[in-house]
Amino acid sequence: MPWWFWILLWIALIALSLLLHVTLGYRLFRKFMTTVHELADAGKRFSNLPPVPKTSDVETAADRPEPGSAIFASPEQMRHDYLTAKASRQEVRRQKRVKRKAERGQPQSLHDIEFR
Numbered sequence: 001m002p003w004w005f006w007i008l009l010w011i012a013l014i015a016l017s018l019l020l021h022v023t024l025g026y027r028l029f030r031k032f033m034t035t036v037h038e039l040a041d042a043g044k045r046f047s048n049l050p051p052v053p054k055t056s057d058v059e060t061a062a063d064r065p066e067p068g069s070a071i072f073a074s075p076e077q078m079r080h081d082y083l084t085a086k087a088s089r090q091e092v093r094r095q096k097r098v099k100r101k102a103e104r105g106q107p108q109s110l111h112d113i114e115f116r
Contacts, residue, residue, distance in 0.1 A: 070078055098112050 065081070094112055098108060101108055101112075
């Protein structure tokens with residue numbers, strides 16, 4: 001093979017390699033721009049969500065301690081607060097379960113029925 005064939009071969013290989021890299025770069029750029037546009041659309045869509053209801057079944061904003069107050073509270077007080085909140089969450093779940101089963105006409109579980 002003549003020496004100029006090797007030069008042409010390497011030029012063709014480098015040109016194809018550059019073409020491949022340019023094509024992949026263009027596709028990556030297009031996908032990136034699509035992602036940016038979708039993020040912008042999602043930001044516009046979710047920027048004006050309806051307000052969250054103020055009250056909940058478990059506790060109101062006035063019942064919540066201030067953030068950071070747990071650092072200075074006694075462990076007994078924190079344990080009491082935790083167990084009280086846990087019991088109220090369990091009671092809310094139990095009431096929802098009883099209501100849901102009553103709406104569906106399903107039999108109630110014995111430990112869900114109040115004996116108080």
